[in-house]
Amino acid sequence: MKLLLTVQLAVLVLAGAAPAMAETSGAALFAERCGMCHRTNGMGVGILARRPGDNSKGLLENRNDLTVALITTVTRVGIGNMPRIPRGEVSDPEMTVIAEYLAKGKKP
Secondary structure (H helix, E strand, O other): OHHHHHHHHHHHHHHOOHHHHHOOOHHHHHHHHOHHHHOOOOHHHHHHHOOOOOHHHOOHHHOOOOOHHHHHHHHHHOEOOEOOOOOOOOOHHHHHHHHHHHHOOOOO
C-alpha cells in the first residue's frame, strides 16, 4: 500500500500541474488568481467603477466587451493601477483559461 502511494505521488509530481489545471474551470481560476481584486468589493472593481461614463465595468465577469487578446495583454503588461502579472504567478495555460472565460469565447 505504501509503495502504491509513493508511485502515485511520483507520477503526480512528474506530470506537473498541467493535468490538474486542465480540469480547473475558468471561473475557479479567475476566483483564485484574480478574485481578490476583480470580484465584489475588490480594489480593481472600485477603481474601474469610478471611471467616467459607464460605471458597470467593475465586475469583469459581467462584461461583454472583453477579448482574450485584451485580457492577456493588460494582465501581462499592466495598465493604470493594475500591475503586470508575471508568468510565475499565473502561467500561460492558466491565463488562456481565465481570458477565454472572461471573454466568453471572443478571441479577436
